Amino acid sequence: MLRRIWAVLQKELIQTLRDWRTLLIQLSIPMIQLFLFGYAISMNVEHIPTAVSDQSLDAASLAYVQALQASGYFDAVMYVPDQAGVVAAMDASEVQAGIFIPPDFAGKVARGEGQVLLLVDGSDIFTSQSAYNAATAVSQNHATDLLLQKVTRAGMVSDDQTLLPLTTSARILYNPNLDDLWFLIPGMLAMLLQMQTVTLTATAVVREREVGTIEQLLVTPIRPFELMIGKMIPNIIIAFVNLLTIVGLGVYWFGVPFQGDFGLFLWLSLLFVFSGLGLGLLISTISQTQKQTLQLISLITLVGTVLGGFIFPRYTMPRWIYYVGYIFPMTHFIPIARGVISKGVGIEYLWEQVTALAIYVVLILIVAARAFRERLD
Amino acid sequence: MDDYTIEVNHLSKQFGAFTAVDDISFRVRRGEVYGWLGPNGAGKTTTIRMLLGLLRPTSGEARVLGFNPASEAKKMQARVGYMSQLFTLYNDLTAAENIRFYGLAYGLKRRQLRRRHAEIIAMAGLQGRERALTATLSGGWKQRLALGCAIVHEPEVVFLDEPTAGVDPISRRQFWDLIYEMAGRGVTVLVTTHYMDEAELCQRVGFISRGRLLALDTPQRLKETQMSGRVLEINTTHPDRALRVLQEAQENGRFPADEIALYGAQIHAVVPGSDDAAAWKEPIAALLAEAGMVVNSIEWIAPTLEDVFISTVKR
Numbered sequence: 001m002l003r004r005i006w007a008v009l010q011k012e013l014i015q016t017l018r019d020w021r022t023l024l025i026q027l028s029i030p031m032i033q034l035f036l037f038g039y040a041i042s043m044n045v046e047h048i049p050t051a052v053s054d055q056s057l058d059a060a061s062l063a064y065v066q067a068l069q070a071s072g073y074f075d076a077v078m079y080v081p082d083q084a085g086v087v088a089a090m091d092a093s094e095v096q097a098g099i100f101i102p103p104d105f106a107g108k109v110a111r112g113e114g115q116v117l118l119l120v121d122g123s124d125i126f127t128s129q130s131a132y133n134a135a136t137a138v139s140q141n142h143a144t145d146l147l148l149q150k151v152t153r154a155g156m157v158s159d160d161q162t163l164l165p166l167t168t169s170a171r172i173l174y175n176p177n178l179d180d181l182w183f184l185i186p187g188m189l190a191m192l193l194q195m196q197t198v199t200l201t202a203t204a205v206v207r208e209r210e211v212g213t214i215e216q217l218l219v220t221p222i223r224p225f226e227l228m229i230g231k232m233i234p235n236i237i238i239a240f241v242n243l244l245t246i247v248g249l250g251v252y253w254f255g256v257p258f259q260g261d262f263g264l265f266l267w268l269s270l271l272f273v274f275s276g277l278g279l280g281l282l283i284s285t286i287s288q289t290q291k292q293t294l295q296l297i298s299l300i301t302l303v304g305t306v307l308g309g310f311i312f313p314r315y316t317m318p319r320w321i322y323y324v325g326y327i328f329p330m331t332h333f334i335p336i337a338r339g340v341i342s343k344g345v346g347i348e349y350l351w352e353q354v355t356a357l358a359i360y361v362v363l364i365l366i367v368a369a370r371a372f373r374e375r376l377d
Numbered sequence: 378m379d380d381y382t383i384e385v386n387h388l389s390k391q392f393g394a395f396t397a398v399d400d401i402s403f404r405v406r407r408g409e410v411y412g413w414l415g416p417n418g419a420g421k422t423t424t425i426r427m428l429l430g431l432l433r434p435t436s437g438e439a440r441v442l443g444f445n446p447a448s449e450a451k452k453m454q455a456r457v458g459y460m461s462q463l464f465t466l467y468n469d470l471t472a473a474e475n476i477r478f479y480g481l482a483y484g485l486k487r488r489q490l491r492r493r494h495a496e497i498i499a500m501a502g503l504q505g506r507e508r509a510l511t512a513t514l515s516g517g518w519k520q521r522l523a524l525g526c527a528i529v530h531e532p533e534v535v536f537l538d539e540p541t542a543g544v545d546p547i548s549r550r551q552f553w554d555l556i557y558e559m560a561g562r563g564v565t566v567l568v569t570t571h572y573m574d575e576a577e578l579c580q581r582v583g584f585i586s587r588g589r590l591l592a593l594d595t596p597q598r599l600k601e602t603q604m605s606g607r608v609l610e611i612n613t614t615h616p617d618r619a620l621r622v623l624q625e626a627q628e629n630g631r632f633p634a635d636e637i638a639l640y641g642a643q644i645h646a647v648v649p650g651s652d653d654a655a656a657w658k659e660p661i662a663a664l665l666a667e668a669g670m671v672v673n674s675i676e677w678i679a680p681t682l683e684d685v686f687i688s689t690v691k692r
Contacts, residue, residue, distance in 0.1 A: 008482075014474060018470075211465075212462075219431065220454065221484060
């Protein structure tokens with residue numbers, strides 16, 4: 001048995017190394033992706049280009065616009081005379097937010113009737129949400145400040161008294177600065193490990209079928225599971241090299257802390273890798289050509305990434321979609337990866353997800369092996 | 378007593394409503410070169426796949442070296458070789474790596490592997506090209522290397538499914554020399570082909586068409602027993618026009634031949650058995666003269682295997 005696995009493994013290794021271009025691409029994908037997430041994108045939208053139409057131009061309105069800009073979310077890039085000017089600037093994609101302040105702002109504020117209109121470009125949901133939240137928060141703060149000044153000036157409170165009846169102090173655990181990368185890296189690991197193990201396994205099998213070598217293999221004493229193990233090992237190696245690349249670059253280049261036990265993480269990743277191998281094997285039994293295989297994999301990767309909770313939180317999903325998500329191994333692994341890497345917790349908190357993943361692995365390998373065996377008939 | 382290595386009893390395979398193999402029975406002796414002649418889609422490959430344990434028969438039973446392929450496939454496969462229709466070497470491996478892979482797959486020990494490596498390289502004529510990528514080898518070499526890999530474990534029975542398709546005539550000839558060398562060592566060879574000249578080289582030939590085994594015997598006996606009529610070879614100045622004239626005559630009943638076909642520059646007409654050559658020659662000569670052609674000769678000839686095959690399939 002070992003001899004036959006060794007035969008397959010040796011052949012796969014030679015083939016993998018001989019096709020060094022493909023190998024190079026496979027090994028550089030995680031680096032490219034990490035640098036993209038690290039440098040190119042930000043999930044937090046700041047410095048939104050903003051048009052300001054200030055029809056008061058008094059101390060109060062200037063102070064308000066100043067407060068908005070000081071928050072860092074808004075950059076006043078143009079000044080327009082009226083509301084129509086703001087809309088025109090947004091139509092022309094020159095700005096994504098606009099502030100309209102009606103005449104006599106200071107007087108109205110003094111009477112407690114101050115009103116500001118915020119216009120937001122709703123075609124870009126990330127920006128409009130940020131703009132809306134930031135403007136609301138800044139306005140609240142500004143209004144509170146004004147109120148306090150008024151109350152203090154009226155001598156209603158003395159300086160040593162607490163002015164506000166309620167204050168909130170927030171402490172963000174695990175990722176105090178809400179750094180995107182800290183949040184993304186565990187999910188990215190899950191996504192990449194899955195995509196590559198699924199793709200490599202599925203194409204390795206389908207290629208043999210397309211070329212016709214599979215029939216020759218099936219009449220040798222090599223058993224299907226020996227063939228599978230031999231084919232899986234090189235893919236596991238590649239998957240782990242990629243894992244080390246991501247964790248290494250994440251920790252030493254981007255300064256993302258690895259809170260938990262790295263050894264534990266490697267073991268759990270191995271379990272996860274097997275789920276990808278099983279899924280790849282299953283796909284290879286469904287599809288006839290490499291083209292179909294790749295189409296099917298991109299579909300699964302897309303749906304799995306969305307439903308698996310890589311970026312969007314799973315608990316907001318409708319019940320049935322939430323359960324559909326369990327079909328994808330990523331769904332089980334992302335909480336594990338976040339638990340170990342970001343939270344630094346151990347198996348005592350993760351055993352439920354780990355058990356689910358283990359059951360998943362066993363099930364998918366059984367289904368895939370059965371489908372694989374029945375394929376020729 | 379005869380030593381049969383392959384025994385097939387009433388084997389059938391259905392794919393849905395389609396019957397690919399229809400109640401086939403035959404036996405092959407040890408060391409025999411047994412050929413299967415038939416068009417594509419006749420059921421040759423399906424039968425071989427059942428004998429290899431890759432497909433389960435719908436009904437009937439097969440024995441290869443005493444094993445039932447449907448239930449003892451892996452035990453049997455260790456002593457059986459198979460070269461499929463598709464080219465089944467790894468193009469991105471070298472010749473030596475292909476031999477090594479199949480050798481290890483069949484569980485060869487290091488010393489056996491070294492010996493077989495040398496033998497296969499010599500057999501395929503690949504000395505000095507061991508390290509060439511298989512993709513860069515030309516047809517004949519690849520095909521001999523594929524055979525080498527299929528028999529790396531020195532099997533007792535070898536199935537060759539259209540092994541010479543798309544290979545040049547000289548390589549085909551060399552390949553058949555290898556087949557006879559194997560048979561000489563007591564290896565049973567079951568080979569399918571649609572080349573008539575190759576079928577002539579087999580010790581016994583089975584005619585297979587639409588899933589049925591229509592006839593099975595030595596090429597010589599097939600020619601003697603399976604022809605319903607005799608073959609006349611007609612040499613004329615305009616063979617293609619003559620063919621048309623004779624076919625028209627066949628249709629309107631003036632020339633009641635079973636089969637008329639062009640073979641190179643000659644016309645072969647299969648006519649109902651009769652030793653009276655003159656009774657056929659006169660009307661043919663008359664027909665062709667009528668159409669303005671000169672007849673050079675009309676003679677009885679021995680049927681080729683192709684004549685016999687067509688005659689058998691038509692019946």
